[in-house]
Amino acid sequence: MSEPASPPSTPEGLVDLLALLAYGELTAFSRLAADADLAPALSAKAALGRLATIEYGHFELLRARLAELVGDPDAAMEPFVAAVDAYHDRTAPTDWLEGLVKAYVGDGIASDFYREIAARLDPAARDLITEVLHTSATADFVVATVRAEIERDPRVAGRLALWGRRLVGEALSQAQRVAADREGLTAMVVGVQAGTGGDLTEVVAMFSRLTERHSERMQRLGLTA
Amino acid sequence: MSEPASPPSTPEGLVDLLALLAYGELTAFSRLAADADLAPALSAKAALGRLATIEYGHFELLRARLAELVGDPDAAMEPFVAAVDAYHDRTAPTDWLEGLVKAYVGDGIASDFYREIAARLDPAARDLITEVLHTSATADFVVATVRAEIERDPRVAGRLALWGRRLVGEALSQAQRVAADREGLTAMVVGVQAGTGGDLTEVVAMFSRLTERHSERMQRLGLTA
Numbered sequence: 001m002s003e004p005a006s007p008p009s010t011p012e013g014l015v016d017l018l019a020l021l022a023y024g025e026l027t028a029f030s031r032l033a034a035d036a037d038l039a040p041a042l043s044a045k046a047a048l049g050r051l052a053t054i055e056y057g058h059f060e061l062l063r064a065r066l067a068e069l070v071g072d073p074d075a076a077m078e079p080f081v082a083a084v085d086a087y088h089d090r091t092a093p094t095d096w097l098e099g100l101v102k103a104y105v106g107d108g109i110a111s112d113f114y115r116e117i118a119a120r121l122d123p124a125a126r127d128l129i130t131e132v133l134h135t136s137a138t139a140d141f142v143v144a145t146v147r148a149e150i151e152r153d154p155r156v157a158g159r160l161a162l163w164g165r166r167l168v169g170e171a172l173s174q175a176q177r178v179a180a181d182r183e184g185l186t187a188m189v190v191g192v193q194a195g196t197g198g199d200l201t202e203v204v205a206m207f208s209r210l211t212e213r214h215s216e217r218m219q220r221l222g223l224t225a
Numbered sequence: 226m227s228e229p230a231s232p233p234s235t236p237e238g239l240v241d242l243l244a245l246l247a248y249g250e251l252t253a254f255s256r257l258a259a260d261a262d263l264a265p266a267l268s269a270k271a272a273l274g275r276l277a278t279i280e281y282g283h284f285e286l287l288r289a290r291l292a293e294l295v296g297d298p299d300a301a302m303e304p305f306v307a308a309v310d311a312y313h314d315r316t317a318p319t320d321w322l323e324g325l326v327k328a329y330v331g332d333g334i335a336s337d338f339y340r341e342i343a344a345r346l347d348p349a350a351r352d353l354i355t356e357v358l359h360t361s362a363t364a365d366f367v368v369a370t371v372r373a374e375i376e377r378d379p380r381v382a383g384r385l386a387l388w389g390r391r392l393v394g395e396a397l398s399q400a401q402r403v404a405a406d407r408e409g410l411t412a413m414v415v416g417v418q419a420g421t422g423g424d425l426t427e428v429v430a431m432f433s434r435l436t437e438r439h440s441e442r443m444q445r446l447g448l449t450a
Contacts, residue, residue, distance in 0.1 A: 023267075029274055033258030042248075042299040042306070046288070049254055053278045063271070074267040081267070 013188030238413030
């Protein structure tokens with residue numbers, strides 16, 4: 001399982017990436033569908049439900065690709081179950097606004113991260129990831145709803161801003177756990193070439209871009225990052 | 226089967242029927258997707274998730290039809306929120322086997338009930354309901370999984386048989402609540418013709434058919450009804 005630094009396009013790192021993304025989508029589906037039940041209005045419940053089913057569609061695409069690559073896609077996902085579940089267990093929304101912000105912020109960070117990585121993949125894998133991450137119109141619904149709630153009750157903004165920071169903190173902490181466990185994946189993310197130490201400057205730049213885009217999303221919601 | 230100008234085809238009862246079915250599907254989607262998280266194996270989680278997304282598709286079909294009939298489909302569903310939510314709150318599965326049995330038994334009774342009613346509707350409404358209730362292959366997955374679990378641990382059978390009875394009891398109790406609140410719907414179910422007291426013999430026969438089919442489903446799972 002722990003091979004030394006391998007090139008970016010080795011199956012191991014790619015399989016890990018697709019497997020992590022697949023299990024992430026399956027779990028996002030399940031949690032978001034459950035959070036939909038917290039929505040006060042039927043229209044919001046339906047909108048969150050629709051977002052959830054889109055995530056399930058992505059999961060099926062990714063699992064089909066994994067099955068082509070490794071035969072047993074579930075075994076490929078297994079190593080990521082603990083970290084992804086831990087993230088969700090520690091960020092269970094207590095109301096539907098928290099659920100909305102979680103869906104928007106969490107999907108946003110995950111999409112940005114996968115897009116960054118996709119640039120380093122072969123064209124087939126890149127196309128799949130780009131298709132899966134194609135942003136849906138649901139983002140507009142989330143932004144409009146959260147902004148309207150803040151206008152109605154400005155105190156909501158402080159609580160949701162804190163919540164956004166907690167989401168990022170928990171995501172980073174689980175990402176570290178995955179990085180420590182899965183060397184092939186980490187090598188791919190860090191962009192390690194055989195025999196080199198990887199381009200650390202580029203990694204730092206990537207994390208700074210991810211942070212920047214997260215702040216933009218929080219601002220769009222009317223929140224301080 | 227096309228009897229014109231009778232209460233069965235009045236908009237009120239039909240709108241109620243479609244609205245109840247629509248909200249039932251939306252809630253079934255949400256609860257089932259959440260229950261999927263209880264599954265021990267990724268394959269089971271994925272299978273339950275797929276079943277949930279099918280229910281969401283049904284919800285969208287029904288809501289679109291409601292929107293054609295009444296303009297505001299959410300307002301049409303509102304009267305059924307309390308009863309459907311109460312059913313789910315009182316039958317929250319404590320493990321994934323209970324979730325599987327609930328999905329199978331609950332969907333089965335609901336499908337049989339809607340099929341019974343559909344016979345009294347105009348062809349367009351009948352076709353919609355028949356399409357929505359088209360049984361999926363997931364039933365085979367549920368039957369195989371529950372039977373395998375019972376083989377592995379025969380004590381499971383007694384607990385799940387009790388669970389099946391509780392599901393039916395809670396469903397009946399919420400159905401009574403809906404029947405008392407929604408006269409138009411009740412009249413349609415009872416088959417009241419203008420100026421008559423309805424065909425009570427037929428209602429009794431219908432409930433006996435529903436019970437019979439429920440017992441068959443329980444037997445298919447390896448359980449006593």
